[in-house]
Amino acid sequence: MxxxxxxxxxxxxxxxxxxxxxxxxxxxxxxxxxxxxxxxxxxxxxxxxxxxxxxxxxxxxxxxxxxxxxxxxxxxxxxxxxxxxxxxxxxxxxxxxxxxxxxxxxxxxxxxxxxxxxxxxxxxxxxxxxxxxxxxxxxxxxxxxxxxxxxTTMADRAVSSQLLTSVIADPDVAAAAQRAGVVLPPAFVAIELIVAEHPDESEPHIDARVVTRRKVRRVRDEVERHCATPVHWLPSTHDLTALVEYRETDLGEAGWGWVRRMIDDVVRAAAVPVHAGIAIADPARTQAALTLAAEVVEVAFRTGRPAGAYRLADVALDYQLSHATPAQALLAAALDPLADEPHLRTTLETFLAAGLNRRRTATQLGVHPNTVDNRLRRIADLTGLDATRGPDLPMLAAALTARQRTARIT
CATH class of the missing domain: 1.10.490.10 (Globins)
Known part of the structure; x- marks a missing residue:
């Protein structure tokens, strides 16, 4: 032609x-x-x-x-x-x-x-x-x-997030924002994510870095897809930390519903369990919100809760028990007699998680219900705390939480 x-x-x-x-x-x-x-x-x-x-x-x-x-x-x-x-x-x-x-x-x-x-x-x-x-x-x-x-967008976001990080780290956030020319929203929703490892990341014949990057990208894309306002990704001690600009100073039930749906979709997109800690605060208290979100997701993850979004209200008791106090070591020590018989502690954890249902506990452990009864009696003999007695249950639950906290620190 x-x-x-x-x-x-x-x-x-x-x-x-x-x-x-x-x-x-x-x-x-x-x-x-x-x-x-x-x-x-x-x-x-x-x-x-x-x-x-x-x-x-x-x-x-x-x-x-x-x-x-x-x-x-x-x-x-x-x-x-x-x-x-x-x-x-x-x-x-x-x-x-x-x-x-x-x-x-x-x-x-x-x-x-x-x-x-x-x-x-x-x-x-x-x-x-x-x-x-x-x-x-x-x-x-x-x-x-x-x-x-x-x-260009990724570079702009990186610069924006770096600038925002320096602004919220300043004790006088409002003055720092004015100097930097940053317009702050009424509030930020802090989201701290713990993303489980994808099975392909441990496959020797697959490049784990590629799998990880793809997984993280899917998580970030899904979060941003749900947000009509800017999302700032910050350096994190966990997998991912995000600050979402929010037009209200309180999430309310509607906002919390939106967050839960978003994290549910994040879990589906990542194809692995994802735990999220959520907190909201005005710009002057953003650092505190980030810290709280990180602590909430840590508690939710360490106490074996299913994947999803969690607020402080969802983990309040375990959160309180997970903080170091003079009583924490005493609570943890209550389970010292089980140290040589780890199957007893596993039985106790499973029994409490199963809502004190011995048959469900037996099914999850793959043992006979009578075996569960025998182990619970053994726990009572060793610790003096009976998991089948109402007054002893709070002490046992608190001891388990304190034990988890102590084991993580050591």
Whole structure:
């Protein structure tokens, strides 16, 4: 096709497209609105302005590319990439942009082949080759535009998070924010996450770093998908720490429901258990909220609670018992007589977690219910505390929590 014109149905393809590109641009916009939901939600002035202009421009670029068998110039590639970058900044998904280009291609192809006959087969094949080559360039340019936006966004977020970290670390948060030019929200929701290891991370023939990065990316993407306000990712002693800007100073039941749904979706996206500690505070108390969220998730994780989101209210007793006090060592020591018989402590933990149900405990341990009874009596003989007596239960539960805390410290 290079060096000569392409005719189909007795019409010069380039001349036809050039003469009708504005009408084709309008037709493509109508098709996009009818077939691609994201375009149906765009303002009319944007559709009939910038979107129509870009579509018309792309038709013109394709006309020029026809004389080069579908190849495009460096300048045209830059224009396509910059257009994709603008769409990325506007929040239009890349898939929708690519779908738009392909829909536009269909419209133009149908228009120029409407009068094709069998004698035009070779010309139609040449046109298809040119379209495929052109769309190869378009796809690469769109991907480059979105990649550039992602790099810029990630860099901006990193700088923003670093700046925010320095602001909230200052004793006078308001003054620090003013000096740094940071506009603080009414409150921050602190989220501390403990993400379990994925089975592939321990496979010797699989690159664990790749698995970990993919898992963390899925977690971060899911959190950000649920948040209409900025999410700041901070350095963490656990797996991930996030500060979410929040418009209210209290989560309330509606906000807590939103957080729980978000973390449930995070667990599904990560495909591994994820525990989350949640706290909310005004900007001046953000550091305290971060500390509390970290302590809450630690308690939830260490006490064997299922994956999900936890507030202080959800772990209040264990949280209180997990903090170092003069009584903590005494509580932990109450279970010292079980040190040489670890199966007794396991039985006690399982019995309490099973709601004092001996049959459920037996099933989980894989033993006969009579064995559970015998072990509970043995625990009572050694410790003086009977797990089947109401007055002794708080002491045993507290002793287990204190023991876990003491074991973690040592």
């Amino acid at each position: 290079t060096g000569h014109s392409l005719a189909i149905g007795g019409r010069d393809v380039s001349a036809y497209l050039r003469a009708h590109r504005r009408d084709l641009g309008s037709t493509v916009v109508d098709v996009l609105v009818a077939e691609i939901p994201v375009y149906a939600r765009l303002p009319e002035e944007l559709l009939r302005g910038d979107v129509r202009r870009v579509v018309t421009q792309v038709v013109g670029s394709f006309v020029d590319a026809l004389s080069r068998a579908g190849e495009v110039t460096e300048e045209e590639l830059r224009d396509l990439t910059e257009s994709a970058l603008r769409r990325a900044e506007e929040g239009v998904p890349m898939g929708m942009i690519l779908a738009a280009y392909f829909r536009g291609t269909h419209v133009c192809f149908d228009a120029v082949t409407a009068t094709a006959t069998e004698a035009d087969l070779r010309a139609v094949i040449e046109l298809n080759r040119a379209i495929l080559r052109f769309m190869e360039h378009v796809t690469a340019a769109v991907a480059a535009g979105y990649e550039a936006h992602t790099r």
